[in-house]
Amino acid sequence: MNGHKDYEFLNIEQRKVMLTYFSSFVRKLPISYITFVYRRSRFEDPARLMERMGRDISSAMIEHLGFFQSFDDVKVYYDNGQDIVKQALDRSVGKVLSKGVVRRRKTSMTDYRLEQVADYLCTIELALVKCEAKENGKTYNKFFGGIGSFKRNWLKQARSKRI
Incomplete structure (x- = not known):
């Protein structure tokens, strides 16, 4: 999300699209967390x-x-x-x-897709913690929108995979 390393040359809109695609990938996986x-x-x-x-x-x-x-x-x-x-x-x-x-x-994160999925799900859960504590920064808002939008979309989708 932050545009480090391999993503430094992508603008925020491009990174947002990639995150949305990855979210769609996660939604289809038979996983629980x-x-x-x-x-x-x-x-x-x-x-x-x-x-x-x-x-x-x-x-x-x-x-x-x-x-x-x-x-x-x-x-x-x-x-x-x-x-x-x-x-x-x-x-x-x-x-x-x-x-x-x-x-x-x-x-290594690049070795296994499931590790990337775990990192994604932890990012979503951490975003909720930060939002509730009013510690979310501009990056979270740019990617997820406000707390209502975040909960209705990103969090709801991720939580459908919880054990």
Whole structure:
């Protein structure tokens, strides 16, 4: 959205069109997702935050255990952006699912479309958090419009994929 790296030569309208196409692609995928939101400032230290993340991931996986057990393999893709997230994922998934079905892969955003989809869905969820906290900037408004338009269009479409 911000026009960095490969997108720096595209104007906002071109990037908006690409985002709309990608949104359409996501809408057609047979996927489900869940997100968690944390404010680091609300935790005494990183260990408490990681503990909370791990507990939330484990709880969600147990709540939807049948869904996860319906697959022969569960692949955990993480770009190692934040070590605390990687550790919480590794511990939680390892606790809930049999070690034989879990495969871990270090990835790059350009390697896997599903990782791009995950990033898109997290961007939509983060946009809601920022809008509600009145922290959304000009970029969000340019891409999504006001909060009403954002909720009716972008958020509604993304949330139709939530577990």
